[in-house]
Amino acid sequence: MPNNDQTLDEILTLAAAHFRVPREKLSADDDFFKALGIDSLQTLDLLTRLEHHFHVELPDYELQGVTDFRTLAGKIQARL
Amino acid sequence: MKQFRGEALSWHLKDGIVELALHREPCNELGSQSLAELEIFVSALEDLERGARALIVYSELKSGFCAGADLRELYQRSRELDRAEALGGVRDFLERIHRVLNRIDAAPLTTIAAVHGVTFGGGLELALVCDLIIADKMARFCFPELRLGLIPGFGGIPRLKRDLGNSVVRDLLLTGRSFNAAKAHQVGLISQMVAEGEALRAARSTAKQLGKFDHHTAVTAKRFIKPIPHEELRREIDIFCELFSRPAVEAGLKKFVESTDTQPYLP
Numbered sequence: 001m002p003n004n005d006q007t008l009d010e011i012l013t014l015a016a017a018h019f020r021v022p023r024e025k026l027s028a029d030d031d032f033f034k035a036l037g038i039d040s041l042q043t044l045d046l047l048t049r050l051e052h053h054f055h056v057e058l059p060d061y062e063l064q065g066v067t068d069f070r071t072l073a074g075k076i077q078a079r080l
Numbered sequence: 081m082k083q084f085r086g087e088a089l090s091w092h093l094k095d096g097i098v099e100l101a102l103h104r105e106p107c108n109e110l111g112s113q114s115l116a117e118l119e120i121f122v123s124a125l126e127d128l129e130r131g132a133r134a135l136i137v138y139s140e141l142k143s144g145f146c147a148g149a150d151l152r153e154l155y156q157r158s159r160e161l162d163r164a165e166a167l168g169g170v171r172d173f174l175e176r177i178h179r180v181l182n183r184i185d186a187a188p189l190t191t192i193a194a195v196h197g198v199t200f201g202g203g204l205e206l207a208l209v210c211d212l213i214i215a216d217k218m219a220r221f222c223f224p225e226l227r228l229g230l231i232p233g234f235g236g237i238p239r240l241k242r243d244l245g246n247s248v249v250r251d252l253l254l255t256g257r258s259f260n261a262a263k264a265h266q267v268g269l270i271s272q273m274v275a276e277g278e279a280l281r282a283a284r285s286t287a288k289q290l291g292k293f294d295h296h297t298a299v300t301a302k303r304f305i306k307p308i309p310h311e312e313l314r315r316e317i318d319i320f321c322e323l324f325s326r327p328a329v330e331a332g333l334k335k336f337v338e339s340t341d342t343q344p345y346l347p
Contacts (some may be wrong), residue, residue, distance in 0.1 A: 041107070041143055041198060048218050048260050059257040060222075 001080050007054070008073035014053055015046060015069070028070040035069075050076060081124040082131075088114040091121055091128075097287045098128050098135045098189070107143040110202045110234075111150030115173065118180045129188055133295060134287035137184075137210060138194040138280050145193070145219070148201025149233070155333040163325065170324050174233050174317045181235050185209040185308055188299040190290045194283035195219045196276075200258070205234035208243065211302065213270040214286065215261040216279040221269060222258035228332035233320040238312035244268055 002010065008028055016023040019036040026035055038046065044060075050072075051058055056079040066072055083092040088104040100121060102108040139145045158166040184191060193207035196216040204221050207213050225232050231253070240249045248267045252259070265273040274282045290298065323329060 044198065044220055044258070045218065048220055051260050052217060052262065057260075057263060059255065061255070061257060 002077075004073060004077050007077050007080070008070060010053065011050065011069055011073055011076070014049060018046070018049060026069070028073075029068050031067045032069055032072065033067060054080060056080060081120075081127065084117075084120065084124070086113075086117040086120070088117045089121070091124075093128050093132055095288075096131065096133045096291050097284065098132045100135060100137045101140050102138070102146060103140040105141065105143075107147035107198055108139055108141060108145065108203065109147055109150035109152075110177070110206070111153040112173075114150070115177055115180070119176065122180050122183045125183065125187060132189055133291045133298075135184070135187060135189045135191045135210075136194055136280070136283045136287055137191070137206065138283065139196070142197070144197025144203070145195035145199040146203025146206055147198050148203050148205075148224075151228075151333055152337050155330075155337045158330065158333065167321060167325050171317065171321050174320060177234050178313055178317065181206070181209045182308055182310075182313070185235075185239075185306070186303075188302070190287070190298060190302065192283045192286060194279040195270075196279050200224060201232060201236075202234045205232055205236040205239070208236060208239040211306065212272075212283075212286065213264075214272045214274065214279050214283045215264060215270045216274055216276050217261050218276050219261045219264070219270075219279075220258045221252070221261075221264050222256070223252045224256050224258075226253065226256050228336065229326060229328035230323050230332075231316070231320055233316065235313050235316065238309040238316060240269075241312070242307070242309055 012026045013023060015036055016026055021036055047058060054076050056076060062075055084090055089102050091098060091100045104114060157169060191210040193210040193213045195207055195213060196219050199207055199219055200222045201224055223232050223236060244267060261273045264270045272282055
């Protein structure tokens with residue numbers, strides 16, 4: 001099972017590749033809405049991609065108020 | 081009418097397959113224009129059925145299959161009318177869309193919803209009238225109505241109960257959470273999960289296969305296995321209207337329409 005840092009790194013890599021943002025421009029505490037320039041529909045797209053990548057179910061109410069990659073990684077890590 | 085192109089949807093018949101395509105930005109929200117064009121489609125259906133074996137419903141938009149009822153239109157119209165008139169308008173809309181969806185549900189064709197992306201609320205209810213749902217892996221399914229103080233109003237609960245176990249219905253309805261396609265496949269909501277962007281191709285392939293079977297037998301099998309839950313559908317309209325008359329709904333609609341939240345689609 002990946003540790004928290006590995007999970008975080010995989011999220012950043014996946015998000016950078018899909019939303020075509022240079023990986024080196026993303027960091028753990030970034031607001032992912034701003035860093036990726038995504039709207040609510042694209043957020044659902046990201047959520048779905050993360051669920052498939054990590055083979056987890058992440059109820060969307062658990063993402064209420066989550067805006068940074070580090071907290072997002074923690075939510076995913078809790079379901080691995 | 082073998083083909084049609086409107087503001088919200090289009091259809092054509094080719095090689096025994098009717099394709100009904102949704103194309104109203106931003107995500108095929110179902111409002112008065114969509115309903116009017118669905119009514120035109122249903123009025124043309126009897127003629128289309130003479131030359132068809134299957135119907136495929138899909139979205140031409142990248143954003144998804146359908147985000148559900150047009151809540152902005154519902155909110156604006158409700159504000160322009162007094163409470164009794166607004167409630168009458170809602171009931172009329174529900175009666176009309178139920179007639180349309182019941183007709184598609186019972187059509188003597190094998191019907192397939194090819195879905196991707198957002199398939200929420202009324203969008204999921206539209207998919208549920210079809211005999212089969214084929215989803216690409218990026219599809220998401222949700223009944224977010226409770227956050228507005230409502231229940232799904234386009235036949236979602238009776239049809240979901242018809243097709244799936246009650247625990248899945250309760251999970252979708254009472255938590256308001258969204259499922260991805262893998263979960264939807266696991267619980268039996270969808271019949272096939274395919275790669276991103278492949279749902280329509282898979283639906284066409286499935287429709288072509290269906291054309292090999294004796295049509296009368298296929299229609300007879302469908303009537304046997306897929307009854308329309310008329311009584312529960314009627315009850316759903318009544319419950320929806322009871323709930324709609326409560327002040328909490330106007331507040332919920334206002335909050336949604338005026339939201340600057342970056343996550344308005346997240347229940």
